[in-house]
Each structure stands twice: as C-alpha cells, then as structure tokens.
Amino acid sequence: MLSYIIRRLLLAIPTLLGVTFLIFAVVRLQPGDPALEIAGQGATEEILRAIRQELGLDRPFMVQYLDFLEKLLRGDLGKSLKTKEPVASKVWGRFLNTLELTVAAMVVAVIIGFTAGIISALRPYSIWDNISMIGALFGVSMPVFWQGIMLMLIFSLWLPQWLGWGLPATGRGTIWHVILPAITLGTTSAAIIARMVRSTMLEVLRQEYILTAQAKGAPQISVIFKHALRNALIPVVTVVGLAFGGLLSGAVLTETVFAWPGIGRLIVEEGILTRDYPIVQGAILIVALAFVVVNLLVDLLYAYIDPRIRYD
Amino acid sequence: MINKTLVSRAEKSADEVTLVRRGTLWRRFRKSPSAMLGLTIVVLFMGAGLLAPWIAPHDPLRPDFGRAREGPSWDSPLGRDELGRDILSRIIYGARISLWIGFIAVAIGVVCGVPLGAISGYYGGRLDILMQRLVDIMLAFPGLLLAIVLISILGVGLSNVMVAIGVASIPTYVRLVRGSVLALREMDYIAAAKAIGMSDSRIIFRHILPNCLAPIIVQSTLQIATAILFAAGLGFLGLGAKPPMPEWGVMLSTGRDYLRDWPHIATFPGLAIMLSVLGFNLLGDGLRDVLDPRLRGKL
Numbered sequence: 010m011l012s013y014i015i016r017r018l019l020l021a022i023p024t025l026l027g028v029t030f031l032i033f034a035v036v037r038l039q040p041g042d043p044a045l046e047i048a049g050q051g052a053t054e055e056i057l058r059a060i061r062q063e064l065g066l067d068r069p070f071m072v073q074y075l076d077f078l079e080k081l082l083r084g085d086l087g088k089s090l091k092t093k094e095p096v097a098s099k100v101w102g103r104f105l106n107t108l109e110l111t112v113a114a115m116v117v118a119v120i121i122g123f124t125a126g127i128i129s130a131l132r133p134y135s136i137w138d139n140i141s142m143i144g145a146l147f148g149v150s151m152p153v154f155w156q157g158i159m160l161m162l163i164f165s166l167w168l169p170q171w172l173g174w175g176l177p178a179t180g181r182g183t184i185w186h187v188i189l190p191a192i193t194l195g196t197t198s199a200a201i202i203a204r205m206v207r208s209t210m211l212e213v214l215r216q217e218y219i220l221t222a223q224a225k226g227a228p229q230i231s232v233i234f235k236h237a238l239r240n241a242l243i244p245v246v247t248v249v250g251l252a253f254g255g256l257l258s259g260a261v262l263t264e265t266v267f268a269w270p271g272i273g274r275l276i277v278e279e280g281i282l283t284r285d286y287p288i289v290q291g292a293i294l295i296v297a298l299a300f301v302v303v304n305l306l307v308d309l310l311y312a313y314i315d316p317r318i319r320y321d
Numbered sequence: 322m323i324n325k326t327l328v329s330r331a332e333k334s335a336d337e338v339t340l341v342r343r344g345t346l347w348r349r350f351r352k353s354p355s356a357m358l359g360l361t362i363v364v365l366f367m368g369a370g371l372l373a374p375w376i377a378p379h380d381p382l383r384p385d386f387g388r389a390r391e392g393p394s395w396d397s398p399l400g401r402d403e404l405g406r407d408i409l410s411r412i413i414y415g416a417r418i419s420l421w422i423g424f425i426a427v428a429i430g431v432v433c434g435v436p437l438g439a440i441s442g443y444y445g446g447r448l449d450i451l452m453q454r455l456v457d458i459m460l461a462f463p464g465l466l467l468a469i470v471l472i473s474i475l476g477v478g479l480s481n482v483m484v485a486i487g488v489a490s491i492p493t494y495v496r497l498v499r500g501s502v503l504a505l506r507e508m509d510y511i512a513a514a515k516a517i518g519m520s521d522s523r524i525i526f527r528h529i530l531p532n533c534l535a536p537i538i539v540q541s542t543l544q545i546a547t548a549i550l551f552a553a554g555l556g557f558l559g560l561g562a563k564p565p566m567p568e569w570g571v572m573l574s575t576g577r578d579y580l581r582d583w584p585h586i587a588t589f590p591g592l593a594i595m596l597s598v599l600g601f602n603l604l605g606d607g608l609r610d611v612l613d614p615r616l617r618g619k620l
Binding site for chain 1 (some may be wrong): 461464465466469473474546558570580581588
C-alpha cells in the first residue's frame with residue numbers, strides 16, 4: 010500500500026506543476042498592462058517602468074514563473090491590486106468558508122443519494138424506485154441557482170409569513186444558515202449518486218455470492234450492507250470524488266444566491282468583474298489544488314476498498 | 322488494385338449493415354417513453370428557437386412600463402417582467418440563444434477533442450502520455466471553473482461563453498475517444514486494414530471513428546444539457562450574456578430582485594432551463610440505452 014501511495018503522489022506532481030503553470034500563464038495572457046492597472050491612466054512611463062521592475066514583469070517569462078513557484082511554496086500569492094491585502098490570507102479564509110459549505114453539501118448528497126439509491130435497487134420498478142429516479146432526473150436537470158432561489162422563496166419568504174418561522178436566506182454564521190445552501194448545492198450530486206448506487210447495487214445483487222449469503226441464512230441487513238453495498242462502493246466512490254468537483258463549481262453559483270462569503274464569490278465579484286488578477290490567480294489555484302488533492306485521496310481510497318487496484 | 326477493390330467492397334457491405342441497423346435502432350428508441358419524451362421536449366424547444374420571430378406573441382425587448390411585473394394573463398400567459406416585457410416571448414427567444422450556445426460549444430468540443438483523442442489513442446507512446454498529462458491538467462479545474470478561467474482571458478460576453486464552454490469540454494472528448502480507440506485498435510479488422518496497406522488517417526477516419534460514434538453522440542447530447550446549464554450560470558453571474566438580451570440566466574438574475582412580491586419573474590426562466598436540460602438528459606439517456614447499453618451508468 011505504501012509503495013502505491015508513493016507512486017500516486019509522484020504522479021500528482023506533474024499535474025500540480027501543470028496547474029500552476031497554466032494559471033500563471035492565464036494571468037500573464039490577460040489583456041492590458043498590469044502596471045497600468047495599478048498606476049491608473051495617465052501614469053508616466055517612468056512610473057510604469059518602476060512598477061514593472063518591482064513586480065518583476067520586465068524579466069523573462071520562465072524566470073517569472075520560477076519566482077512565482079518559489080513564492081507559492083512560501084505561501085506568498087502576491088497582493089490584491091485593489092485593496093493591497095495579501096492574497097493568500099484572503100483566499101484561504103474564503104476557501105475555508107467554501108469548504109464548510111461543500112462538506113455540508115456532500116453530507117446532504119451522500120445521505121440522500123445512498124438512501125434513494127439503495128431503496129431503488131432493493132425494490133426496482135416499484136413506486137419508490139420511480140419516485141426516486143424521477144426525482145434524480147429533475148435533480149440533475151435543475152439549475153443550482155434557480156433551485157436556491159425557489160428554496161429561498163419557500164423557506165425564507167413564504168414560511169415566515171405562514172408559520173412565523175423560517176430559515177435564514179443569506180449570510181453565514183449559525184447552523185441554520187448552512188441548511189438551504191447545502192441542500193441547494195448537494196441536490197445535483199445526490200441525484201448522480203442515487204443513480205449510480207442504484208445501477209451498481211442492482212448489478213451486485215445479481216451476483217452469485219449474494220445468493221450464497223442469502224442461502225446460508227445471513228440476515229438481510231448484513232447481505233445489503235456487508236456483501237452488496239461494499240462491493241458496489243468502488244464506482245460510487247469515483248462518482249463521489251467527481252461530485253466534489255461539481256460541488257466546487259456549483260459553489261460559485263450557490264454562494265452568489267445565498268450571499269455566502271466563499272471563494273466562488275471572491276473569484277467572480279472581487280476578481281474577474283473588478284479585474285483584480287492576483288485574486289483570480291490565487292483563488293483558482295487553491296480550488297484546483299484542492300480538486301487534485303481530493304482526486305488523489307479518492308484514488309488512495311479505491312486502493313483501500315479494493316486491494317486488486319494496489320496490486321495491479 | 323486488388324487491395325483497393327477489397328477495401329471498397331468491405332466498405333459497401335458495412336454501409337448496408339449500418340442502414341439495416343439504423344431502422345432497428347429507431348424502433349428500439351421509440352419503445353422508450355422517457356427517450357421519446359426527451360425527444361419531444363428537445364424538438365419543442367428547437368422549434369420555438371427556430372420559429373421565434375413568428376410564434377412569439379410580443380416583442381421580447383420592448384418595455385411596457387404600464388404593465389411592469391404584471392402576473393400571468395390571457396395576453397401574457399407567463400406574465401410581464403420588471404420592465405413590462407412579455408416573459409413568454411423572452412423565453413421563446415431565449416431558447417434560440419441557449420440552444421445556439423449548446424450546439425456551438427459541443428461543436429467546438431467535438432471538432433477539437435475527437436481528433437486529439439483518436440490520435441492519442443491510436444499512436445500511443447510519448448505523444449499519448451504528453452496529451453493525457455495536458456488533459457489531466459485541464460481536468461484539474463472543476464467544470465464551470467475552467468469556463469470561468471477562460472472567460473477571464475477572453476473577456477465577458479456571449480460569444481466568449483460559447484468558446485469557453487466548448488474549450489472546457491475538450492478534455493472530456495479526448496478521454497472518451499481515446500478510451501474507445503484504445504480498445505478498437507486491437508481489433509482484427511484494424512490489423513487487416515493495416516495489412517492491406519491502408520493509411521493511418523484512413524484507418525482512423527473510416528474505420529475507427531465511425532465505431533466510436535455511439536459514445537460521442539451520447540456524450541454530445543448530454544454535453545448540450547451541461548452547456549445550457551453553464552451558459553445560464555455564467556449569465557446569472559454576470560459573465561455571459563448582458564441585459565436586455567433575453568437569455569434565461571440573465572432573466573433569472575434580474576428576476577431575483579423581485580422575488581418577494583413577483584416570484585413569477587424568476588420562476589419561469591428557471592423552469593425553461595430545467596425543462597430543456599431535462600429534455601437533453603432524457604434524450605441522451607435514451608440514445609445511450611439504444612446505441613450502446615454497455616455505457617449505462619458510465620456517462
């Protein structure tokens with residue numbers, strides 16, 4: 010297992026380097042002169058030259074990239090063009106907020122997805138199966154931002170009017186604040202997980218070892234969870250890993266709907282729309298790195314669940 | 322000479338088999354109610370988009386401040402928006418924009434991703450390793466985020482949205498086609514084609530790619546759904562289409578400000594997005610079951 014972990018970690022290094030290079034290149038490809046952005050229109054050529062020298066923009070591209078990498082390893086992501094704050098601390102704080110939302114959404118997705126998928130697989134073509142699969146189909150087709158708005162309308166605007174009690178619509182703070190964003194963000198992943206659990210469970214339940222387990226008198230609950238679900242987990246783990254990427258994508262939209270102070274809003278509102286490129290660079294970098302790390306963990310988890318993979 | 326005759330005879334009989342198979346596929350497709358529902362929804366939205374100038378009851382851009390935020394009525398079945406524009410007409414015109422984005426984005430993904438995937442899988446070796454590492458890097462950016470990264474270079478706007486979503490889908494096609502090609506290149510008929518001296522490009526385009534069509538068609542149908550969702554999402558974030566364009570994401574974004582008292586402004590554009598995406602998802606699932614049942618659960 011240890012040699013598998015080391016091999017997998019070594020394989021992740023070129024991807025991580027590629028990601029840093031791509032993000033660095035993207036920021037350098039931006040139209041316009043960063044020195045002009047900082048100094049403002051009307052700055053003299055001398056001032057612009059001084060800024061370029063200070064930022065190292067007058068050096069060769071690859072030298073700039075190596076410098077960027079070195080700073081990155083020290084946790085230095087530069088300063089915001091607008092607020093002059095260090096990007097690293099700003100991005101990290103926002104990333105933790107997004108992580109909180111993403112983990113909450115993942116919990117929602119796994120609970121709903123597994124429950125619906127297992128029920129569907131145990132009673133295929135029953136009314137429950139139909140309800141959960143139609144629900145899953147709507148789940149993958151519903152735009153995250155529209156679902157968020159509709160949940161907000163029902164639970165934060167209508168319910169308080171009818172019952173005098175509702176859920177907070179915007180912001181972050183208490184456990185109540187995370188409920189609507191987590192459900193909104195987790196629905197698509199729940200739907201994907203439910204479909205996957207159903208199809209893999211159905212396949213596993215047809216295997217002879219399930220029949221053997223039933224024939225030897227194993228309790229139904231043990232057949233389902235110990236024999237069937239464990240074997241159905243491998244493709245499901247892939248989907249859960251991929252769902253994390255979907256959640257990070259969806260977080261951008263969910264955060265905008267619920268005014269959640271996460272990294273997605275930072276990228277769009279304080280990065281792209283205000284052309285603050287160090288913010289865009291730092292925030293996207295941290296999200297991509299998080300996704301690479303999650304994929305790595307998923308691969309290691311496979312090897313743990315299925316020993317055939319690590320011996321391959 | 323003998324080789325050429327052999328090749329053309331083999332290709333002719335393969336075409337005849339394809340025609341017979343097509344008839345069977347349609348019969349199987351027709352038997353699936355969900356696939357037919359998907360096709361119906363897609364045809365309805367495509368029809369609405371194509372015939373928008375003739376079937377939209379009102380001008381989608383003309384404001385009528387006297388009727389601002391009016392609820393559904395006989396004259397405006399889905400009501401009026403914050404500037405008094407007819408929501409149904411805007412949704413009909415919006416279908417044109419969303420489907421156009423979907424098709425162009427998928428075309429970019431297919432045109433770039435399919436040949437790259439085929440070359441990577443067919444030739445293998447260092448080229449394959451290099452291309453797969455590049456794909457790994459692109460896939461390290463979760464879906465919408467890759468499109469956002471590209472928009473940050475290209476700039477905000479509708480045509481850039483199409484390019485960004487299309488480019489973001491390239492790695493998916495490269496992976497998909499490479500996987501199929503890896504399996505196909507070991508087949509006996511490819512060895513036979515090589516033995517009779519057929520060129521690599523002819524083998525790829527005539528014998529390998531047609532056999533990868535099933536997963537490409539299925540993926541493209543599902544990818545249109547994703548492109549519609551992404552485009553609406555980018556419009557919602559202010560990175561795509563701009564007001565007053567009747568784009569569904571933009572309509573939803575402006576409707577959000579009137580949610581408390583006039584929820585219909587945000588509700589109907591969202592329903593339009595959901596229905597169109599549902600249609601393409603159902604169609605994609607139906608096509609997958611008919612064209613390649615082995616893909617069930619994988620795409």
